[in-house]
Amino acid sequence: QKEVEQNSGPLSVPEGAIASLNCTYSDRGSQSFFWYRQYSGKSPELIMSIYSNGDKEDGRFTAQLNKASQYVSLLIRDSQPSDSATYLCAVIDLRDYKLSFGAGTTVTVRA
Amino acid sequence: IAGITQAPTSQILAAGRRMTLRCTQDMRHNAMYWYRQDLGLGLRLIHYSNTAGTTGKGEVPDGYSVSRANTDDFPLTLASAVPSQTSVYFCASSPGQGESYNEQFFGPGTRLTVL
Numbered sequence: 001q002k003e004v005e006q007n008s009g010p011l012s013v014p015e016g017a018i019a020s021l022n023c024t025y026s027d028r029g030s031q032s033f034f035w036y037r038q039y040s041g042k043s044p045e046l047i048m049s050i051y052s053n054g055d056k057e058d059g060r061f062t063a064q065l066n067k068a069s070q071y072v073s074l075l076i077r078d079s080q081p082s083d084s085a086t087y088l089c090a091v092i093d094l095r096d097y098k099l100s101f102g103a104g105t106t107v108t109v110r111a
Numbered sequence: 112i113a114g115i116t117q118a119p120t121s122q123i124l125a126a127g128r129r130m131t132l133r134c135t136q137d138m139r140h141n142a143m144y145w146y147r148q149d150l151g152l153g154l155r156l157i158h159y160s161n162t163a164g165t166t167g168k169g170e171v172p173d174g175y176s177v178s179r180a181n182t183d184d185f186p187l188t189l190a191s192a193v194p195s196q197t198s199v200y201f202c203a204s205s206p207g208q209g210e211s212y213n214e215q216f217f218g219p220g221t222r223l224t225v226l
Contacts, residue, residue, distance in 0.1 A: 031211050043201055043217040044154070088154070092213050095141075097161065098169065099215060101154040 003027075006089050006102035019076040021105050025090030026070070030091040033065055033072045037105065038086045049075060064080050079109045113137055115218035117202050123224045124192050132221050134188040134202030136164055141207025143185040144169075144215065145177060147198040154201070161207065191223045199223075 003026040006019045036044035050056045050063040062075040089102040118133045145157040156169030160179040176188045200219040
């Protein structure tokens with residue numbers, strides 16, 4: 001069973017600040033990494049995918065992957081109240097193509 | 112464009128009853144999945160299908176069955192519901208090919224309560 005650990009929340013940041021979310025995984029066979037955003041009472045929404053070491057930027061979101069350290073992170077720049085949600089880290093092992101999720105980190109952006 | 116639809120939105124069910132949760136996608140994705148989400152336990156995979164005609168067991172398959180007769184539909188059946196199956200159920204799909212092979216997209220969910 002793959003383990004995916006996220007930094008415990010909740011995380012509260014002021015509007016305009018950077019929110020930093022961290023995720024570690026136990027299985028070195030993991031090859032693909034995803035961040036999902038889930039608003040309360042809604043379904044998970046894919047916001048970032050990253051497959052190679054380094055940074056990937058998409059708008060105000062930056063995903064960072066370090067396979068040697070088995071670490072993936074998500075930065076949210078210029079945080080907005082609409083970013084208030086639970087963020088789920090997910091990893092997939094290409095040997096079985098099954099996605100394993102972390103428990104999630106709840107982010108609250110204070111106006 | 113609907114993406115993934117699930118039915119019903121919510122359901123209250125008596126223990127011992129049979130229930131089928133429906134899932135339909137219009138994206139022609141090869142792979143489909145069923146998850147349950149419980150407070151404190153996160154999302155857990157129940158069953159999956161990599162392509163029409165094939166299915167596989169996930170992390171928590173007991174008490175559930177699935178079928179994949181065609182590309183679009185992936186129903187989940189609880190043969191005899193028990194209270195521990197009270198949960199929010201999400202169906203998801205992924206292309207199964209191309210650059211976004213493994214990117215999974217989720218339906219709106221079904222909230223099931225078993226009394």
